[in-house]
Amino acid sequence: MSSSRPSKKRKLTPPQSDDEGSSHKTGAKVQKAFFKNASTWNLEEQYEDKARKGKKSKEKENTRLPLKLPGGRVQPFAAPVVDDVKDVESDDDWLEGEELSADEAGEEPVEAQPEIPEYQQIKEAKEELAKIASLLNEDPGENAGAFKALGKIGASKIPTIVMLTLATQLSVYKDLIPGYRIRPVAEDNSKEKLSKDVRRLRTYEDSLVSGYQAYVRELTKYTKAGKRQDSGMASDIAGVAMTCACTLLTSVPHFNFRSELIKILVRKCSSRRVDNDFNKCLQAFQTLFQEDQEGRPSMEAASLLSKMMKAKEYQVDESVVNLFLHLRLLSDFSGKGSKDTVDRDDDGLNRKKPKAKKVFRNKKERKEMKEQRALDKDMAHADALVSSEERDRMQNDTLKLVFATYFRILKLRVPHLMGAVLEGLSKYAANINQDFFGDLLEALKDLIRHSDADQAADEAAEADDDDTPLRNTTREALLCTVTAFTLLAGQDAHNSRADLHLDLSFFTTHLWQTLFPLALHPDLELGARSLHLPDPDAPQASTAVKARSDNKVNLQTTTVLLIRCLTAILLPPFNVRSVPPLRLAAFAKQLMGASLHVPEKSAQAILALLADVGSTHGRKIAALWNTEERKGDGTYNPVSESVEGSNPYAATVWEGEILRRHYCPKVREGVRVVQKHLEQR
Template sequence: MASRPAKKRRLTPPQSEDEGSSRQNAKVQKAFFKSASTWDLEQDYETKARKGQNKKGKESTRLPIKLSDGRLQHHVQAVDDDVQSVDDEDWLDGKDLSDDDEQDDEPVREEPQIPVQQQILEAKEELAKIALALNENPEENGAAFKALAKVGQSKIVAIQKLALATQLAVYKDVIPGYRIRQATEDGPEEKLSKDVRSLRSYEQALVSGYQKYVRELARYAKTGRNKEPAKGQSVASVAITCACTLIMSVPHFNFRGDLLKILVGKLSTRRVDEDFDKCLKALETLFQDDEEGRPAMEAVSLLSKMMKAREYQVDESVLNLFLHLRLLSEFSGKASKDHVEHDNMGPNGKKLKQKKEFRTKNQRKAMREQKAIEKDMAHADALVSHEERERMQSETLKLVFASYFRILKVRMPHLMGAVLEGLSKYAHLINQDFFGDLLEALKDLIRHSDADQEDEDGEDKPAFNTARNPTREALLCTVTAFALLAGQDAHNARADLHLDLSFFTTHLYQTLLPLSIHADLELGAKSLHLPDPDAPVSQQKASTSRNKVNLQTTTVLLIRCLTDILLPPWNIRSVPPLRLAAFTKQLMTASLHTPEKSTQAILALLADVGGTHGQKVSALWNTEERKGDGSFNPISESVEGSNPFATTVWEGEILRRHYCPKVRDGVKMVEKIFAPQRR
């Protein structure tokens, strides 16, 4: 059977480009005429022509014209760059040039402005609502910390201040009495109960929010560091106040170092204002209340680094902060700028062997049980071990001595008084090995004080640098040297280290006569400086009441030096007669020129010397008992070379006719002690 032949499909020949384009144009033309029946050409034409005018709305006053194709154009416009002409052909082509003009003319909708007072009121209500929720149940409102910070992101300064103060009050209430470990510090994941997991989530939210808050405080504090103080309290001032409050109330919590950087950064500025005093008071409170030792060590480390970076161009009160450390009265070791020795350690740094005490078996068992109980109680109360606190205090003491010694080498004039008085306060904590180097530094300071004074006269110094007083510095060095020796085991120290303080004794003897005619003898280092009239009264009272360092008058320093030389507390009977006689004669001569109160102080000192060493120098009041040969030389380069026993004390005859009755009584008392046969 024959198969059916396959049907062949007729293929349409490909259209040419001309035929395809003609068909497409035919379709477009058909669609155009179909929609043209619905057009209102006259109305659209009139409207389009009116919108094509310029944006200023000026109507054309020209007559219509006849175009080349016979059509009339009624709206003829003048040639202008800002005006676009619209004809029928452009309109028929679908060009709508009025869209841009309609978009430009459409007004921009602005959101309604809320008054500033209304925004502040709403922020107050929002902050109060969030703070109340945190105060009632903080563990269930961990997200509220972020909400508080978000309110403070406003551009209104008043809202920023309110947010900072509100966060301060909230964090002071919710911060626990222990440090919280961050999530990165935790160990491997453990199976935790629901309550523990909830508590940890809240603690992490607290730490995260507190960290952001401290960073905001640091950012705001930096903005006002180099700006002039405003009339009202600025945001920077509020931030510094918040940082000071936190460092005093919660110094144990996280990010303590960031808060200390804010305070130390403010203390590094040259301007002393209310914020500066707040930072000083906060650090003083931290030093006095620190039982652990670590916060004080961190603060002292930051202060020493800051002063070194600033080349010690800081205010004197910053250095005086070291005098508020608790180790000044608690620490029992001996230290220098490099190492520390404790009482139970030998010269090689090893612990001394203690003699074993015999205990019975029951006593040893009871002692072990007692130690275990004390250890558990210490962990429960979170007490710091004695060894840990002593180690922290040792590191702090090394930092303090390093700062003092660097300043002595640099010889900063406005810090000399604070450094020397600080060394005298810490005299009982200075290692004997460091004692010799320190005495050499004091001697070098006395030798070069005059040369440094001439060099500094031609240099520009900051406003807080005072004029250098070589005489006062020499007295401070002498007081410090004898205070250091008194703080040590003096007779053992001099025997072991072969220390000689005759340099200070000779220098003081040579300066007695120039000091007696000094115009500012009874004025302190800051008595000649008038208070700042622009400074607030509260600031002046705070500075004078707090800063009690380097305020002694020159007369007081002189009497302290003379007391250490003539009546040394470590060995009062070891003063040679030549030294006693030379100083007694020189002091009687100086009392003729000193002011009234200084003369009374000198005569009172001589009365004390006479009560102890009266027989050694009584020959000065009696010519028949003179033992010396030659002549007396009051300007001798050495005390013994003045030959005091070759003269007599004749100044008493003049002082008996002094105008002050107390001076006359003082002379009578001195003569009664040294020369009783004359009465």
């Protein structure tokens, strides 16, 4: 067994030498020293200090043939390895390097799309606007989102597209705005169960209101931008926006965001620069005041106009103040008030309604009646119907705003607005409270007293500055006189003259003193809209020909105002017999002398007034036409400071014989009519 088994071979190892033992001991020492030094290493700092290297790109497949070496050995071809990513110093550089490597790798940059020509964009915008407008006109309920689409088209930077969008939105909203004001849905009713049709209608109304609100904001933005910028395109867009705002205010004044539209127009009216947009705003306000049957839009507009004028310290154009003359207060409102209070007639709001006879109703009937009243109230609000009491209340507030504005201007004596204020006071004199008569008459007297000094100052300012408007103190004095006598003519103040201590002799005396200068005035028959060539010798008008401003309110000429004043003095409507004979004779003599100097139309008006005076007071003035019936002694003084001091009965009307040979046939006929009335008396 032992002989058949192979013997185990032993591995012979050479004996270890002394050098090898020493080397083993040295390696242990080196390892120990290595670990000892490794405890002091800072690997993180070394890693940060070490320059980063990008990853090498993956080796591409080698497609070249192998090389045969001289010894016969075959060796594959090894291409040199090139790093695609360069060393970078930071993360940002690494990212830039990645982008750069990507570009170098062969990625093509995205080409910019070619810019569409402007005319092509305008054409596409026209087609899109026409398409959206057609959809809204066909079925606005199904295309409620089209309102927002219209606004997006208007966000273009091309001015033509902006103007087209504004005009398209104007046409769309004018056609689709209902005849009632849309109220917001209450929070309590937002979760109530609604039918499909009602929910659809509410969704459409919400879209309409939100789109209309965005449109009004755009109009406000463009009108403000046009005011700040003087460029042609900005002014064109501002003009279109102003036209749209004026059209909306006059077309749909009952709808939402009316105050924002009024603010746009008031902001334009605050400018002293009169241009086409300014006239559009004036015309829009006039239309609003004349066609307003509710009263609330007029009150809002008057309130904003008065606040604007007060903030501007009344440095506005005269035509803005004249807007108040177009209010319907002159025809619809019969109350009387001032800047603080308004008195109403017995037939107005203070009248108590008679109590209705009480009818017995059970609980169910009372509940049904209550629901019916609530329903009627909602329907009246939806139909924009305003009761007479509510309309009177709003007209009261409007009247107080108008008087407050007039009295502030009258107190400040704004030169270029005095004519407009006096014109308004003369028209609204029938609506002024009697308790305010005394203060108003004193203000009018004070204005006439200082008219000469103010006129001298204005002439000096006009000589220094050609752009300074010249006050017409003659017209202002006549307007003061008309206002003073209208206060008595339109009310029952003549019955309480003693209690109110009203004395109008100051106005009569002033008119007497200015009658001859008025007869020699060259602009006696020229109105506010008349063209007039100024005196070439005047220093302020030697350079250019000036035309009067196009004023559509103050159309009465100086002759018309003079005849109104004389009619109020000589033929008062409240008590004709109260006129003293001495006053009648003095004015009759003075007017016959003035007829020799005035133009033919003014002469006809004066003779017609004398004919009425002769038919009413013929016996009191007939002695002036008869030299044998002289009632006075002494001499006649036509330039006397008072009417009574002129001594008219000491003179005769010799001017009639000259007027008989006047070149105008109508003047000759007027003289014969005057004498005919006197002979009948």
